[in-house]
Amino acid sequence: MHRWIIVLRAAVSVVLLLGFVLVVVAYVIGLPFAVSWSAYVVSGGNVLVLVAAGLGVGLVVGLLVRSLAPLREKPSSTRSLPLYRDDCPELWHALDELAAKTGTRPPDQVWLNAEVAASVSERTKLFGLLPGRRDLYLGLPLVCGLSRAELMAVLAHEFGHYLHRHSRLAALSYRGHVAIGGVLRRFARHRANPLGWLFRGYGMLYVAVQHAVSRRQELEADAVMARVAGREAAQATLRRLPIVKDAWDVYWSEYVSGGFDVGLAPQDVFGGFGRMLDARREELLAAPVRAEARSWWDTHPPIADRLWALDSAPDGDAPPVFDVDLVADFAKRVEAVAFDFGGLRGLPWDDYLREVWLLWLRREHDAAYRAMARAGVPTLHDVLSRAEAGDGEELFDELTAANLAPEGLDAVILLAAFEAGSVRFEHRWDEQPVPVGADVEDIVESIFSGAAEQARAALDELRVDVHAVGTGPVRIPATAARIRGGIADVRLGGELHYLVITDLGLLFAPRRSKTPDGGKQVLRELVESGRPGALAVRDGAIWLPYEEFAAVRVLRAVPIKASIRLTDATTYEIAGTFTGYSHGDSQQLIQRVLAGHA
Numbered sequence: 001m002h003r004w005i006i007v008l009r010a011a012v013s014v015v016l017l018l019g020f021v022l023v024v025v026a027y028v029i030g031l032p033f034a035v036s037w038s039a040y041v042v043s044g045g046n047v048l049v050l051v052a053a054g055l056g057v058g059l060v061v062g063l064l065v066r067s068l069a070p071l072r073e074k075p076s077s078t079r080s081l082p083l084y085r086d087d088c089p090e091l092w093h094a095l096d097e098l099a100a101k102t103g104t105r106p107p108d109q110v111w112l113n114a115e116v117a118a119s120v121s122e123r124t125k126l127f128g129l130l131p132g133r134r135d136l137y138l139g140l141p142l143v144c145g146l147s148r149a150e151l152m153a154v155l156a157h158e159f160g161h162y163l164h165r166h167s168r169l170a171a172l173s174y175r176g177h178v179a180i181g182g183v184l185r186r187f188a189r190h191r192a193n194p195l196g197w198l199f200r201g202y203g204m205l206y207v208a209v210q211h212a213v214s215r216r217q218e219l220e221a222d223a224v225m226a227r228v229a230g231r232e233a234a235q236a237t238l239r240r241l242p243i244v245k246d247a248w249d250v251y252w253s254e255y256v257s258g259g260f261d262v263g264l265a266p267q268d269v270f271g272g273f274g275r276m277l278d279a280r281r282e283e284l285l286a287a288p289v290r291a292e293a294r295s296w297w298d299t300h301p302p303i304a305d306r307l308w309a310l311d312s313a314p315d316g317d318a319p320p321v322f323d324v325d326l327v328a329d330f331a332k333r334v335e336a337v338a339f340d341f342g343g344l345r346g347l348p349w350d351d352y353l354r355e356v357w358l359l360w361l362r363r364e365h366d367a368a369y370r371a372m373a374r375a376g377v378p379t380l381h382d383v384l385s386r387a388e389a390g391d392g393e394e395l396f397d398e399l400t401a402a403n404l405a406p407e408g409l410d411a412v413i414l415l416a417a418f419e420a421g422s423v424r425f426e427h428r429w430d431e432q433p434v435p436v437g438a439d440v441e442d443i444v445e446s447i448f449s450g451a452a453e454q455a456r457a458a459l460d461e462l463r464v465d466v467h468a469v470g471t472g473p474v475r476i477p478a479t480a481a482r483i484r485g486g487i488a489d490v491r492l493g494g495e496l497h498y499l500v501i502t503d504l505g506l507l508f509a510p511r512r513s514k515t516p517d518g519g520k521q522v523l524r525e526l527v528e529s530g531r532p533g534a535l536a537v538r539d540g541a542i543w544l545p546y547e548e549f550a551a552v553r554v555l556r557a558v559p560i561k562a563s564i565r566l567t568d569a570t571t572y573e574i575a576g577t578f579t580g581y582s583h584g585d586s587q588q589l590i591q592r593v594l595a596g597h598a
Helices: 002-042 047-066 089-102 140-145 148-163 166-184 194-229 231-262 269-279 281-285 303-310 324-328 331-338 349-374 380-388 392-401 408-419 440-448 452-461 520-529 586-595
Strands: 081-083 109-113 118-125 130-139 264-266 345-347 424-426 434-436 483-492 495-502 505-510 542-545 549-556 561-566 571-576
Touching: 081 331, 089 109, 089 148, 089 194, 089 324, 109 331, 118 148, 130 140, 130 148, 140 148, 140 231, 140 269, 140 324, 148 194, 148 231, 194 231, 194 303, 231 264, 231 269, 231 281, 231 303, 231 349, 264 349, 269 281, 269 331, 269 349, 345 349, 349 408, 349 424, 380 392, 380 408, 380 440, 380 452, 392 440, 408 440, 440 452, 483 520, 483 586, 495 520, 495 586, 549 586
Parallel strands: 109 130, 264 345
Antiparallel strands: 081 109, 118 130, 424 434, 483 495, 483 571, 495 505, 505 542, 549 561, 561 571
């Protein structure tokens, strides 16, 4: 029965894909002929017009056909570490037992990665009708977040995909999605293009059918999980999985990723996740099952539907278990493969969060002092004096116009209080780490709400030196920036410049002379160097930090044309050329940068 099901599903996938290819072929043959012949007739039989029209349409058709190339591709794999039988015999023994209980053969290779998921694949032939090498992918976040029984239930679910031969069609489905997506990207979504409507409608039909099959497959695999691992364990695992996924997202955003932009990375990523889970276990276990919206485009049924379906599934006994710590022993090697921390300084957790907080605080502190200098109040004493004189509201407006960040003064006070020993940083796993020792928000609010004397007293109590000045440069230097992209020919004040887009601002450097490649080689070498130092010191170079942007008006998207006004009222008009070299997606990048300040 299973064989006939796999044959039927393979036939549906192949027929849908062949139908799409036939539509494309009809378009490839019909469009050039129709356009070329129409041009030939309209021109009164001019052969040159016929050839030109054919070449032009042929170019468009070539791009469309090229989009079908992914039909020959294989699904890409995540960064994973192979786990051989000799590496962890106990896990492999449990997998062999699990395969025997499920009624299928075990995987040929196990891979460990950093995904909050487990999955299976099979390298099949003849559209999935012939079996092939099996791979099992296991994410270490699941190893950290699930019990032994829950982890084996997850593996039983994946073996259910093997049992029902779902993995045989995975490669074919992947190739179809990529190929159809590549074709659809050739057509503008919102234009009145009947051909685009045709392709998009067919693509939506293909995706809807494939995803409906996928949802059914998940329910079939769930039934196998209940039969092998037990209905209660299966339902508990389904409730637990979204909780672990949400916890990983929180962990990554609140603990791990904060140091990437300041050159730091944590050591023992998976160990830290385990400690956070232990500290928040009661909170996580009390979390209810999330309500999920239903859609034709979902690849998985909602958890609530899967739990309801398991109520009537066969109930089994407990599956074999193994010591999950054996897999966790490979965490360091998986981190090296899965995470690209090259160039970042690794720190243990006891130091990492504190150092990240201090580096970010220093950045905000320096930026705040630069904004205060632009507003004419370079010290906290000047700010307090203006506020005590009754100019609090006006001062607030002036600081805002100078682009003082909302928490800018908070950072100035916090860093000063930390260096004075009045504030400490508390590393916690049960909630987001925070500075302890002062309510800085109340102090800042007092400054602008008519209670400046009270704010000054609070600062004195924290031993904050209100006469201190910023330790960094008055203006953020271009040499501190990192290059994100560049455009060779951009007019600034009527003169041609290189435009270098960085993380901290825009750098314009005069083009010394025209080059045959339109400045491509120079710009490529500069962008690939990562730092704008060479152009920043060139005579006539103009550096515009984002923090000094007061207003931006975009007049044209491609090539870019815009007006930039700084906080000192200086205005710059920039205009790209149609012939200028643009490195990578720099045209889209400059649009996003300017739109963010418009």
